[in-house]
Amino acid sequence: MGNSNKKITTCFMFNGKAEEAMNFYTSVFDQSEINSVFHHEDGTVLHATFTLKGQTFMVMDNSNKQEHPFTPAISLFVTCDIEEEINRVFKQLSQDGKILMPLAAYPFSEKFGWVEDKYGVSWQLNLISPLMNLDTR
The missing domain is CATH 3.30.720.110 (Signal recognition particle alu RNA binding heterodimer, srp9/1)
Structure with missing residues (x-):
């Protein structure tokens, strides 16, 4: 991973769809890959990283089961x-x-x-x- 000195990484919290979303995004963008995936016992994502066009992102699934929607105020x-x-x-x-x-x-x-x-x-x-x-x- 070429961004080892990076101090801030965008992290997305999904409601049970983190791995699906990560797979979708890496299929959409060229120069993309999944770097790592760690699961909870129930199969949801505890922590994962992926890269799109050289930019690293993190994803996880919401473990408290409350809905936390995204907003276009951040894009x-x-x-x-x-x-x-x-x-x-x-x-x-x-x-x-x-x-x-x-x-x-x-x-x-x-x-x-x-x-x-x-x-x-x-x-x-x-x-x-x-x-x-x-x-x-």
């Missing part, structure tokens, strides 16, 4: 390198979820979309064009 902002990638990822994440902002051109982006996936996690997807990477200072 994952993903920079996509090519149009095919943003189209594919948007389609996969929005399936059985909901579209918060349709995939389109906006004044701040050539192509942008915001979705809440079927697990309630919010994703902002942005296509960076070569022209937008120019330093205009």
